[in-house]
Amino acid sequence: MMADNQHAASGSPPQSDRDDFNASESSIEGLAVVSVSGSVDMLTAPGLAEAIDTALAKKPSGLIVDLSKVEFLGSAGISVLMKTRDTLGETTQFCVVADGPATHRPLTLLGINELMLLSRRLDDAVSKLTDR
Numbered sequence: 001m002m003a004d005n006q007h008a009a010s011g012s013p014p015q016s017d018r019d020d021f022n023a024s025e026s027s028i029e030g031l032a033v034v035s036v037s038g039s040v041d042m043l044t045a046p047g048l049a050e051a052i053d054t055a056l057a058k059k060p061s062g063l064i065v066d067l068s069k070v071e072f073l074g075s076a077g078i079s080v081l082m083k084t085r086d087t088l089g090e091t092t093q094f095c096v097v098a099d100g101p102a103t104h105r106p107l108t109l110l111g112i113n114e115l116m117l118l119s120r121r122l123d124d125a126v127s128k129l130t131d132r
Contacts, residue, residue: 020071023051029130031093032060033122037069040077049080062093062129066122067103078112085116093117095125 020038027033032055040048048065055063065081067073081096088094095117098104104120107113119125 021047023048025051025055027060028064028122028126030061031064031126031129032056032058032062033064033066035066035069037071039072039074040067040070040080041072041074042076045074045076045080048077049083052080052084056088056092060092062095063088064095064097064122064125064129066097066125068097068099068122070098070103073098073103073106078106078110081112081116093129095119095129097122097125 021040021044022037024035025032026035034048034051034055036048036051038044052063052065063084065084070077085094096107096112097119098107099120104118107118112118117125117128119128
């Protein structure tokens, strides 16, 4: 709160990556696909969670979160992915598309790839979830 007041007092807006964050939803073969771009950090992670919740409300056969256009994935974004995996459990298939140093690397270094399906490409994720 104090930081907000300091920014307001100085006349400069707080530094935020909200402007470059975008999440959109589509459907492929009955799977919900949430495509994300920009930075996923503590300011934008709630937007990711909201996009996922909106997609899941339509009761898809599976969920893919496509992070291939994400430039930064912070711990808050990783937490959203883990909460999603925990919420879905075994009832809905789930895969994350992550390629490159901003997404794939942190997810594999943290061992997240052992806890959920990871793919480097969207078409691979669709194949994994529709071939089961």
